[in-house]
Amino acid sequence: MSDKKKEFYGKDLLGNDLTADEQELVELYTRLKSLSARQDLPPVATANVKQAMVMIWNACNDLALLNEEPGCD
Amino acid sequence: MTVSESPYWNPKTETLPKDQLRALQLTKLQSLVEYAWNRSPFHRRLYEKAGVTPDQIKTLDDIHRLPFMTREDWMACQAEQPLFGDMTTRPEEDAIRYHLTSGTSGRQPLRVLDGRKDWSWIADMWCYGFWGFGIRPSDKVFFAFSYGSFIGFWGAHYCCEKMGTLTLASGNMTTEQRVKQIVEMGVTVVCATPTYALRMGQAAEKMGIDLKKDGKVRRVVVSGEPAGSIPAVKQMIEEMWGGKCGDTAGMTEIGTIMIFECDHQPGGPHIIEDHFIEEVLDPDTAKPMNYGQRGERVVTSFGRGFIPLIRYKTKDLVCKAPHTLCRCGRTGDIYEGGILGRVDDMKLIRGTNVYPRAVEAVVREHSEVEEFQIIISRRDDVQDEITVKVELKPEEKDVWPRLQAKLGKDLADAHEGLRFNVELAAQGELPRFELKAKRLQDLRPQY
Structure with missing residues (x-):
């Protein structure tokens, strides 16, 4: 990923500032999480957004960017 | 990169x-x-x-x-x-x-x-x-x-x-x-x-x-x-x-x-x-x-x-x-x-600890072996016996008397001198496995 974003607003689990790429991943996850919680979307959108959210969560979790309860969807 | x-x-x-x-x-x-x-x-x-x-x-x-x-x-x-x-x-x-x-x-x-x-x-x-x-x-x-x-x-x-x-x-x-x-x-x-x-x-x-x-x-x-x-x-x-x-x-x-x-x-x-x-x-x-x-x-x-x-x-x-x-x-x-x-895999045979994995490590040193099984039994209600049954590759039948002696020695050397019985199994006699193999049979009475 590119190094386009220079402003940091979060830290990873090790206390390091998020890189621009990491920040992008967290932002993406946050948006997908919020979208996947909606009840008013058609099943095709809800199910696939949930899948996408889970995949991005996996990247964020492995990169130690999030401190969420392990089982929550 | x-x-x-x-x-x-x-x-x-x-x-x-x-x-x-x-x-x-x-x-x-x-x-x-x-x-x-x-x-x-x-x-x-x-x-x-x-x-x-x-x-x-x-x-x-x-x-x-x-x-x-x-x-x-x-x-x-x-x-x-x-x-x-x-x-x-x-x-x-x-x-x-x-x-x-x-x-x-x-x-x-x-x-x-x-x-x-x-x-x-x-x-x-x-x-x-x-x-x-x-x-x-x-x-x-x-x-x-x-x-x-x-x-x-x-x-x-x-x-x-x-x-x-x-x-x-x-x-x-x-x-x-x-x-x-x-x-x-x-x-x-x-x-x-x-x-x-x-x-x-x-x-x-x-x-x-x-x-x-x-x-x-x-x-x-x-x-x-x-x-x-x-x-x-x-x-x-x-x-x-x-x-x-x-x-x-x-x-x-x-x-x-x-x-x-x-x-x-x-x-x-x-x-x-x-x-x-x-x-x-x-x-x-x-x-x-x-x-x-x-x-x-x-x-x-x-x-x-x-x-x-x-x-x-x-x-x-x-x-x-x-x-x-x-x-x-x-x-x-x-x-x-x-x-x-x-x-909990460890078996005690006449005072010696035996692990199936260690037996397998010795048996697999011999490429002539196609399949094997470990059988533990008790003789006359007193003495524990351990037997390794070996099935050879079809083309390797000629190695048997020599392999039997060698395996017996190698297994004993790896187990503080414990005597293993080594027996020949017929072709296709021993079970084959797709998932986890179960090669050990402990036939001793369980109290």
């Missing part, structure tokens, strides 16, 4: 300096214990009984305050409150997968549930292993696996889809059909138990197929049996297939693998330490063992949310070595020789 050139699936945490790795583990442990306390009545009960609360976990050493979780606890919990006990943290309708333990030990299988994130994480742990062993999106990966309720290679299949390999499932195929497809499709990676990798190789020989010449396999990933780290077994597999053989190990209770051999193969698999805490303890006293000392694996997993796994006594026998044993750059420590056996 392009994506495929990275030697690590997750360069950031696989190469973390130890102090940072420990800090990460502590943060995850604190979060996990609090989660289990709040969501799992089973864990709350366990911790209240031990007088420990989540806020007491201030350092990594505080993990020792937490009581162990055992398979017996798990079974009792599920027996008291079928089907899943009260250790699940979420309602059953949130689960997307249901699996059972393999039942190798002959006891009631454990039932497990996984949510979406759990399942994705399970696949990801396999990605650590597959990527670390040099498997890339351009590979064609074949799973010699039955795709049933046993979790086995399920996670690895999804790992391959995630990585983008061409993924071949073979659930309903015969051994011969599998061999044929592996050659026909130009498969580059084969996944199987070590026993079954050998069996497919033997079947190929009988079919007149030379896998080294006719096939394109460059990696054989094995799992499910301690034999995957026995050098003689790996050598046999590599000679049959013409590709490098790498061991992995996991368990249904975790849902995935926690160790894998990297491409450098330093003599054992790396622990995925950013997702697991692996303690090695004296099985009797629970005292932590040092590097180089054998002990029981006790695992804490940060990944599975549906059923928290904290300080689970696995009964696996291991010996930890520092990560510096390997030059791959990963900072996860190594289990030298892989899973060495089971703490």
Whole structure:
């Protein structure tokens, strides 16, 4: 990923500032999480957004960017 | 560097300096214990009984305050409150997968549930292993696996889809059909138990197929049996297939693998330490063992949310070595020789400890052997006897009297002089296995 974003607003689990790429991943996850919680979307959108959210969560979790309860969807 | 050139699936945490790795583990442990306390009545009960609360976990050493979780606890919990006990943290309708333990030990299988994130994480742990062993999106990966309720290679299949390999499932195929497809499709990676990798190789020989010449396999990933780290077994597999053989190990209770051999193969698999805490303890006293000392694996997993796994006594026998044993750059420590056996696998024969894995290591030194079985019996209600029945490759019949004597000597030398009976089995007499092999029969009366 590119190094386009220079402003940091979060830290990873090790206390390091998020890189621009990491920040992008967290932002993406946050948006997908919020979208996947909606009840008013058609099943095709809800199910696939949930899948996408889970995949991005996996990247964020492995990169130690999030401190969420392990089982929550 | 392009994506495929990275030697690590997750360069950031696989190469973390130890102090940072420990800090990460502590943060995850604190979060996990609090989660289990709040969501799992089973864990709350366990911790209240031990007088420990989540806020007491201030350092990594505080993990020792937490009581162990055992398979017996798990079974009792599920027996008291079928089907899943009260250790699940979420309602059953949130689960997307249901699996059972393999039942190798002959006891009631454990039932497990996984949510979406759990399942994705399970696949990801396999990605650590597959990527670390040099498997890339351009590979064609074949799973010699039955795709049933046993979790086995399920996670690895999804790992391959995630990585983008061409993924071949073979659930309903015969051994011969599998061999044929592996050659026909130009498969580059084969996944199987070590026993079954050998069996497919033997079947190929009988079919007149030379896998080294006719096939394109460059990696054989094995799992499910301690034999995957026995050098003689790996050598046999590599000679049959013409590709490098790498061991992995996991368990249904975790849902995935926690160790894998990297491409450098330093003599054992790396622990995925950013997702697991692996303690090695004296099985009797629970005292932590040092590097180089054998002990029981006790695992804490940060990944599975549906059923928290904290300080689970696995009964696996291991010996930890520092990560510096390997030059791959990963900072996860190594289990030298892989899973060495089971703490409860040990058999006492006339005062000598015998582990089935150690017997297999000796037997597999002899490439003339096609299959074998260990039988323990009691003679005249007094004397224990151990017999190794050996089935030879059809073309190796002539070696018998010499091999019988040599095997008897090698087995005795490896077991403080204990006398082993070595007997010849007829062709096709001994059972063959697709999943976990059960080669030990203890026929002694159980009191």
